[in-house]
Amino acid sequence: xxxxxxxxxxxxxxxxxxxxxxxxxxxxxxxxxxxxxxxxxxxxxxxxxxxxxxxxxxxxxxxxxxxxxxxxxxxxxxxxxxxxxxxxxxxxxxxxxxxxxxxxxxxxxxxxxxxxxxxxxxxxxxxxxxxxxxxxxxxxxxxxxxxxxxxxxxxxxxxxxxxxxxxxxxxxxxxxxxxxxxxxxxxxxxxxxxxxxxxxxxxxxxxxxxxxxxxxxxxxxxxxxxxxxxxxxxxxxxxxxxxxxxxxxxxxxxxxxxxxxxxxxxxxxxxx
Amino acid sequence: xxxxxxxxxxxxxxxxxxxxxxxxxxxxxxxxxxxxxxxxxxxxxxxxxxxxxxxxxxxxxxxxxxxxxxxxxxxxxxxxxxxxxxxxxxxxxxxxxxxxxxxxxxxxxxxxxxxxxxxxxxxxxxxxxxxxxxxxxxxxxxxxxxxxxxxxxxxxxxxxxxxxxxxxxxxxxxxxxxxxxxxxxxxxxxxxxxxxxxxxxxxxxxxxxxxxxxxxxxxxxxxxxxxxxxxxxxxxxxxxxxxxxxxxxxxxxxxxxxxxxxxxxxxxxxxxxxxxxxxxxxxxxxxxxxxxxxxxxxxxxxxxxxxxxxxxxxxxxxxxxxxxxxxxxxxxxxxxx
Numbered sequence: 001x002x003x004x005x006x007x008x009x010x011x012x013x014x015x016x017x018x019x020x021x022x023x024x025x026x027x028x029x030x031x032x033x034x035x036x037x038x039x040x041x042x043x044x045x046x047x048x049x050x051x052x053x054x055x056x057x058x059x060x061x062x063x064x065x066x067x068x069x070x071x072x073x074x075x076x077x078x079x080x081x082x083x084x085x086x087x088x089x090x091x092x093x094x095x096x097x098x099x100x101x102x103x104x105x106x107x108x109x110x111x112x113x114x115x116x117x118x119x120x121x122x123x124x125x126x127x128x129x130x131x132x133x134x135x136x137x138x139x140x141x142x143x144x145x146x147x148x149x150x151x152x153x154x155x156x157x158x159x160x161x162x163x164x165x166x167x168x169x170x171x172x173x174x175x176x177x178x179x180x181x182x183x184x185x186x187x188x189x190x191x192x193x194x195x196x197x198x199x200x201x202x203x204x205x206x207x208x209x210x211x212x213x214x215x216x217x218x219x220x221x222x223x224x225x226x227x228x229x230x231x232x233x234x235x236x237x238x239x240x241x242x243x244x245x246x247x248x249x250x251x252x253x254x255x256x257x258x259x260x261x262x263x264x265x266x267x268x269x270x271x272x
Numbered sequence: 273x274x275x276x277x278x279x280x281x282x283x284x285x286x287x288x289x290x291x292x293x294x295x296x297x298x299x300x301x302x303x304x305x306x307x308x309x310x311x312x313x314x315x316x317x318x319x320x321x322x323x324x325x326x327x328x329x330x331x332x333x334x335x336x337x338x339x340x341x342x343x344x345x346x347x348x349x350x351x352x353x354x355x356x357x358x359x360x361x362x363x364x365x366x367x368x369x370x371x372x373x374x375x376x377x378x379x380x381x382x383x384x385x386x387x388x389x390x391x392x393x394x395x396x397x398x399x400x401x402x403x404x405x406x407x408x409x410x411x412x413x414x415x416x417x418x419x420x421x422x423x424x425x426x427x428x429x430x431x432x433x434x435x436x437x438x439x440x441x442x443x444x445x446x447x448x449x450x451x452x453x454x455x456x457x458x459x460x461x462x463x464x465x466x467x468x469x470x471x472x473x474x475x476x477x478x479x480x481x482x483x484x485x486x487x488x489x490x491x492x493x494x495x496x497x498x499x500x501x502x503x504x505x506x507x508x509x510x511x512x513x514x515x516x517x518x519x520x521x522x523x524x525x526x527x528x529x530x531x532x533x534x535x536x537x538x539x540x541x542x543x544x545x546x547x548x549x550x551x552x553x554x555x556x557x558x559x560x561x562x563x564x565x566x567x568x569x570x571x572x573x574x575x576x577x578x579x580x581x582x583x584x585x586x587x588x589x590x591x592x593x594x595x596x597x598x599x600x601x602x603x604x605x606x607x608x609x
Contacts, residue, residue, distance in 0.1 A: 010391035014380055021382045021423075096343045097378045102367040103395050265345050265359075 007103060008111040015115020026120060030076075037072040044068060057204045062139035063230065064201075069132045070226045071198050076128070077121055078161040078221060082109055083188065086172030087181030099264070106169055106256055113165065149231050152238060156225040159245040163220055166252035173256075176263040197223035217248040273479045274317035274340070274447065278349035281310040281335050309335040311503035312349065320477040322469070324490035324497035324511075328601045332503045333483045334373075337451050340481070341371050354446055367396060370440035374452035377436055379424040385435050386420050389442060396443035403442075410438040413468040430461040437465055441472055448472070448480045454489055466492055487594050499600065507600070514596055521595045522570055524561040524577065526586040533581040534559060542576060543568040548599075558585075562595075 019026065048061040059067065086109070089095040098105060129150075137143050171188055175181040193199050195218035202210050202223055213219055224241045227233050233241065287303040288294050297303075310332045317323050327333050338344040340351055342358030342365055351358065356365045371378075380388045393403050411417055414434040419427055427435065437453060450469070454462045470493060472478050484490060490497060491511065499507040507514065528534060531554075539550055539561065549564035563573060570588055577586070 007395050007397070010394045014383055014387065014391055017387065018380075018382045094376060096338065096373070097376055099343050099362065100341060100366050100369075100371050100378065101395055102363045104363070264362075 008107055011108055011111035012115040012118070015112040015117075016119055017115075018112075019116045019119040030124075033072065033076060037068065040072075041065065041068050057201070059201060059203065062136075065139050066132065066136045066230060067201060067226060069135055070229055071222055073128045073132060074157060074160070074222050074225050074229075075198055076124060077117075077157050078164050078225075079117075080113060080161065080165045080168045081116075082113070082165055082168030083172040083181060083185050085109060085113075086169065087175045087185065090175040091180050105260055105264070106166075109169065110165055117161075144231075146231060149229055152242070153225050153229040156228050156242060156245060159242070159249050160221050160225055162249045163217060163245065163252055166249070166256045167217065169256045170252060170259055173259045173263045176266060192218055192221070195219070196221040197226075215244075217252070220245045220248050273319040273321075274315075274351070274353045274481070276313060276315050276336075276340070276349075276351045279310055279313045279336065279339060279346050279351055280308070280348045281332075281339060281344060282347045283307045283309055308503055310339070310346075310500075313500060313503070313505050314349075315498050315505065315508055317479055317481065319479055320473070321496065322473055322480040322482060322494040324494035325481055325483045325500075326485075326487070326490060326497055326597065327483075327500040327506075329485075331501045333500060334451055336500070337371075337373075337449055337481070337483060341369060341449055342366060367443070368445055369447045369449065370443070370445035371449045372433075372436050372440045372451065372453050374433065374450075374455040377424070377432060378439055379432065379435055381425050382423060384421050384423050385416070385427070388424065388435075388439060392439055392442050398443050402444075406442055406444065409471075410441060410468070413471055414438050414464055430457050433457060434461065434464065437468060441468070444476060445478065448478050450480065450482045450484075452484055453482070454484060454486050462486070462489070469493060487597055499597075501601070520565045521599070522563060522565045522573075523589040524563065524570075524573055524586070525558055525589065526561075526577065527558045527584040529582050529584055531556065536580050537577065539563065539568075539573075539576075543572070548602075 044064050045061070048056065048064065054060060056064070086095075089098065098108060101108070133143075133145050136145075171184075172181065174184060178184065195213055195216055197213075197219060198221075202213050202219060205213065214223075220241070224245060228238055228241070283306070285305050285307045287305045289297055289303075313332075313336060315323075325333055325336070335344065339346050340353060340358060342362050345359045354365075354368055356368075358365050378388075379385065380391065389407065392398075398406070414437065416435060416438055419431050419435075424432065424435070433453065433455075437450075440448060440450075448469075453469075454465055457465070466489060469480060469482070473480055480493075482489065482493060494511070496510055497507065497514070498505060534554060537552075539545060539552070543563075545563065545567055549567050551562045553560045553562075561573075561577075574586070574588070577583070
């Protein structure tokens with residue numbers, strides 16, 4: 001096992017070096033996300049101001065603000081580019097080069113992306129968590145930081161990332177059929193954004209819909225870690241949702257392996 | 273070493289009618305067509321041979337190479353390479369082959385070249401001492417030292433190709449697939465690459481399959497060629513055989529004292545050449561007459577020419593492989609006789 005993993009360590013270091021090459025791109029990318037986050041903040045502020053009640057579906061305005069910023073942080077931490085990368089490789093045919101290496105196709109993507117993410121996440125996590133905590137202390141009037149919640153949040157984020165990664169890989173294999181993925185990817189991002197609670201908290205949905213969404217894999221992406229961080233779950237709920245996350249990790253991991261063995265058989269390399 | 277048996281590959285292709293209207297139609301009611309890219313090809317390659325694999329553009333060469341390397345799954349037929357079926361245990365199989373696609377790169381685009389080699393060393397599990405020896409050897413023949421610390425995206429085409437070839441040889445593969453390794457390169461770089469292929473073949477008994485459009489590559493490196501066209505094998509044998517069998521074209525080159533004399537030469541009517549048997553080009557200084565030796569022997573051509581005009585200089589060139597291949601591609605030579 002360690003020997004098998006050792007093969008993939010160069011992919012991590014290559015991923016790190018890649019990200020380091022395009023520093024400016026990274027900064028612009030982040031700025032875009034920060035802007036989107038503030039847009040969302042002002043919309044919700046308007047919603048709460050025009051509402052007569054102090055609570056909206058169990059959320060107070062300070063909680064809502066914390067929710068928005070945590071969603072932003074979590075989305076950033078668990079972001080995965082797998083669909084896009086696979087789609088591009090299939091579109092320009094460079095998938096052929098990856099298939100000529102004695103390594104697992106999915107694993108090379110995973111470790112390369114872990115390398116990419118190590119850079120961004122390590123740089124971002126401390127200032128962003130500090131930022132969220134400052135906002136949180138400011139809007140609620142007291143320090144709310146809970147180290148246990150934070151550690152559980154990190155664990156939950158790792159699993160959320162793995163779910164996201166393997167889900168994206170599975171989705172990317174659609175490119176084997178439709179050849180080009182940009183449109184499908186945009187659609188997927190919208191749907192997943194809604195289903196995972198990144199746009200509206202799932203608690204705002206009608207009861208039955210909320211229950212359905214909570215059992216879909218997408219709530220395990222952003223919603224579960226954020227709710228854990230905010231301390232909205234008691235210990236048995238936390239254990240349950242972490243377990244559910246683990247289940248989805250294994251599910252999509254298995255599915256991606258299955259799809260790959262099917263897809264690679266019907267590959268037609270484009271160009272050259 | 274390599275056994276290819278009745279290999280076939282079909283692709284499904286969407287047939288789009290021209291224009292915007294056609295695009296819409298294809299969107300809602302695609303009209304599929306089955307295209308046979310490779311139509312039952314068989315051949316064997318013994319260990320240590322360099323096989324030239326040639327054919328005109330679109331003949332199916334790359335498709336065959338992709339099937340042999342395990343990227344594409346054949347529609348029917350099979351290939352056994354190194355006692356393995358490429359599509360069955362991909363990871364194990366690709367460990368023992370090296371591949372270069374001239375049009376693509378396996379190098380890490382954003383990393384210094386050296387890093388790609390370090391990654392390859394790990395994934396092919398090459399021993400440190402072996403790796404050093406290997407790098408030294410490759411450095412010597414391909415002169416990588418000048419750019420080994422530069423990021424791959426900054427390399428010139430010639431540098432990148434040398435680097436790619438080195439990457440494919442790093443793990444000492446038993447079989448090397450080179451798909452147009454000299455495409456777009458200058459003479460010196462081509463020479464280096466040929467030397468590297470020759471050397472690795474001689475030292476390690478590496479089996480090499482080489483596709484190229486530069487027939488000098490083939491002539492210098494391989495004794496045997498397999499030619500395919502439209503998915504079928506049209507020739508399989510030694511280059512020497514090809515030459516003696518189909519090499520009827522000769523070239524007469526002369527410099528006229530008076531360029532206007534050219535009008536006096538009426539080869540076509542005199543020797544009754546067909547259109548394809550004769551071509552006359554004139555660049556203002558020298559005149560090149562390419563003709564079919566079986567219609568008019570060289571001696572007759574010479575005496576006819578000299579009897580009609582006076583020349584400053586005259587020479588006769590032998591058939592070269594390019595000429596034969598050109599005629600084969602244009603299907604002027606019947607391969608079945």
